[in-house]
Amino acid sequence: MDAFFASVEQRDDPSLRGKPVAVGGGHRGVVAAASYEARVFGVRSAMPSVTARRRCPDLVFVKPRFDAYREVSHQIRAIFADYTDAIEPLSLDEAYLDVSEDRHNLGSARAIAEAIRARIKAETGLTASAGVSYCKFVAKLASDQNKPDGLCVIRPEQAQRYIASLAVGRFHGIGPKTAERLEKLGIHTGADLQSLTLEELTGRFGSSGEWYWRICRGIDERPVRSSRIAKSVSAERTFNEDYRTGEDLHRELDRVAGLAWERIARAGTAGRTITLKVKFSDFRLISRAHSFIDPVSDRDAFTAAGHHLLDTLLPVPMGVRLLGLGLSNLVPREDTGPRQLGLAI
Numbered sequence: 297m298d299a300f301f302a303s304v305e306q307r308d309d310p311s312l313r314g315k316p317v318a319v320g321g322g323h324r325g326v327v328a329a330a331s332y333e334a335r336v337f338g339v340r341s342a343m344p345s346v347t348a349r350r351r352c353p354d355l356v357f358v359k360p361r362f363d364a365y366r367e368v369s370h371q372i373r374a375i376f377a378d379y380t381d382a383i384e385p386l387s388l389d390e391a392y393l394d395v396s397e398d399r400h401n402l403g404s405a406r407a408i409a410e411a412i413r414a415r416i417k418a419e420t421g422l423t424a425s426a427g428v429s430y431c432k433f434v435a436k437l438a439s440d441q442n443k444p445d446g447l448c449v450i451r452p453e454q455a456q457r458y459i460a461s462l463a464v465g466r467f468h469g470i471g472p473k474t475a476e477r478l479e480k481l482g483i484h485t486g487a488d489l490q491s492l493t494l495e496e497l498t499g500r501f502g503s504s505g506e507w508y509w510r511i512c513r514g515i516d517e518r519p520v521r522s523s524r525i526a527k528s529v530s531a532e533r534t535f536n537e538d539y540r541t542g543e544d545l546h547r548e549l550d551r552v553a554g555l556a557w558e559r560i561a562r563a564g565t566a567g568r569t570i571t572l573k574v575k576f577s578d579f580r581l582i583s584r585a586h587s588f589i590d591p592v593s594d595r596d597a598f599t600a601a602g603h604h605l606l607d608t609l610l611p612v613p614m615g616v617r618l619l620g621l622g623l624s625n626l627v628p629r630e631d632t633g634p635r636q637l638g639l640a641i
Contacts, residue, residue, distance in 0.1 A: 297372070297389035297390065297416075297422060297423075297424050297425075298332070298422070298423045298424060298425055298443055298444035298445060299329060299330065299331050299332055299335075299444065300329060300365065300368075300388065300389035300422075301319040301328055301329035301360060301365055301389075302317045302318070302319050302329045302330055302331035302334070303331070303422050303423070304361075304364055304365055304368055304422065305317055305319060305358050305361075306331060307420075307421050307422060308364070309358075312331075312356060312358070314333065315331070315333060315354070315356050316330075316331060316333040316334035316336070316337060316339065316352050316354060316355045316356065317330070317331040317333065317334060317355070317356050317357075317358060318330050318331075318334055318339060318345070318348055318355050318356070318357050318358070319357075319358055319359075319360050320345070320357070320359075320360055321345035321348060321349075321355075321357040322345055322357060322359075322536075324345065324346075324534050324535065324536060324617060325344075325345050325534045326341075326342055326343060326344055326345060326534070327339060327340065327341050327342065327343045327344075327345060327348050328341060328360055329341055330343075330348070332444055334348070334352055334355055337351045337352035337355075338351045338352075339351055339352050339355060344579075345357065365388050365389075366388060368420055368422070369388040369389065371419060371420055372416055372420065372424075373385070373391075375412060375415045375416060375419065376391065376393055376412065378399075378415075379393070379395060379399055379400065379408055379411070379412060380393050380394060380395050380397065380399070381522060382394035382395075382396075382520045382522055383520070383522055384520045384521050384522060390439075392432055392435065392436075392520045393412075393520065394519070394520035395408045395409075405428045405449075406428055406447070406449050409426040409428050409447055410447065412424070412426070413425075413426055413445075413447065423444055423445035424445075425439055425440070425442060425443045425444060425445060425446045425447065425448075426438075426439060426446075426447050426448075427439030427440070427441065427447075427448050427449075427450070428447070428448070428449040428450070429449070429450040429451075429452075429455065430451075430452050430455075431514065431515075431516040431517070431518075432516050432518050432520070433467075433468060433511050433514070433516035434450050434455050434458070434459070434514055434516070435450075436468045437450070437458070437459070437462065437466065437467070437468065438450045438458075440466070452514070455514035456490070456513060456514055459486040459490075459511075459512055459513075459514055460485065460486045460487035460490055460512075461485070461486065461487070462485060462486050463475075463484060463485055464478050464479070464483060464484065464485065464486065464488070464489065467486075467511065469507070469511075481500070486512050489508055489509075489512035490512045490513065492509070493509075494506065494509045497509045526563060526565070526626060527624060527626065528567070528571075528622050528623060528624035528626065529556065529559050529560045529563050529565065529567075529622060529623050529624075529626070530556055530559075530571070530573075530620055530621060530622025530623065531552055531555035531556035531558075531559060531620065531621065531622070532552060532573060532618055532619065532620030532621075533548065533551065533552050533555070533618065533619060533620070534575075534617060534618045535548065535616070535617055535618065535619075538577045538614075538615025538616060538617050539615060539616050540611075540612060540614070540615050540616070542606075542607075542610045542611070545606060545610070545612070545616060545619065546603055546606060548619055549572075549599075549602055549603060549606055549619055549621065550599065552602075552619050552620065552621050553595070553598060553599040553602050553621050554595075554599075556598070556621050556622060556623070557595040557598055557599070560598070560623055561595075564628065565623075565626045565627065565628060566591035566592060566593040566623075566626070566627055566628075567591055567592060567623035567624055567625050567626040567627065568587055568588050568589070568590070568591050568592065568624075568625040568627070569585055569586070569587045569588075569623070569624045569625040570585065570586050570587075570588075570592060570598060570601040570602060570605065570621070570622070570623055571583055571584070571585040571605075571620075571621070571622045571623075571624060572584045572585070572602055572605040572606060572609075572619070572620070572621055573618070573619065573620035573621070573622070574606075574609060574612075574616055574618070574619060574620075575616070575617050575618035575619075576612070576613070576614050576615065576616055576617065577614050577615040577616070577617050578614065579617075582609075584605045584608060584609065585605075586601055586604065586605055587625065588601075591627050592623065598621075598623065602621045606619075
């Protein structure tokens, strides 16, 4: 979907159309999504709201409405399901689809993508962009090529040349830090990666080197998995003012734990590792984690573990602007009730 959260807000509030809009933000938060009008000014998701406001003084902030976004996401998934059962959601606004089975005899993957995009526009009033190719990696690259409201098809014989033309920072799975490391080694584009042998890449990057060697040649054999398991579930909260005392921080952690547990319960999962995230007033970010032998399957144990991790940091050296709490090493929840927790060796 194109600027999904912001586009939903502009659709539902005509006064926002054509204006630079940021979802989230507020006094001390971060931008959850930015409209294309805001992106012209360099406003991006995960940017601190003060930075976004500095770049775009006319930026309009709106509070997120996740229930509305989920409702639209369900509409879109229902459209997908009319064309294939092989749907792997990545988030509320993005998914992989395997359309090898042409249910409606449309004749090509391009035609199926066009039909889906037309249905989304007609039924939700929103635009979507699509990438069509023979594997997940190339399709993902193509989906960003002609945004917004675009379609890009990369045929197998075009893939290596297309990948060679792109900056490594465009590659899904290569984040800003990895891209910076690659660029320091003189690896700026897919062509630079393609020029290196498997031995050279594994020598420099270990097991990741083999993945880089494969993707820069358009080799990705991962199937579309319709039951994709989340790696973690968490929640976080940015405060309107910095907190320093243990009393204030424990109170706010209770709230964050409640939000996180609602998501954990909705996901029907449990997990063995609890992670506390703390961001200080100078934007320094630290985390602390605790792993158990048995899955944490009730809210009280989850919250208590979070408070224990917070106690290890008290007293804090400066004000805290954000707390987050999450659960990872996930397993399906078993209805066995609370159990004694044991520390993993």
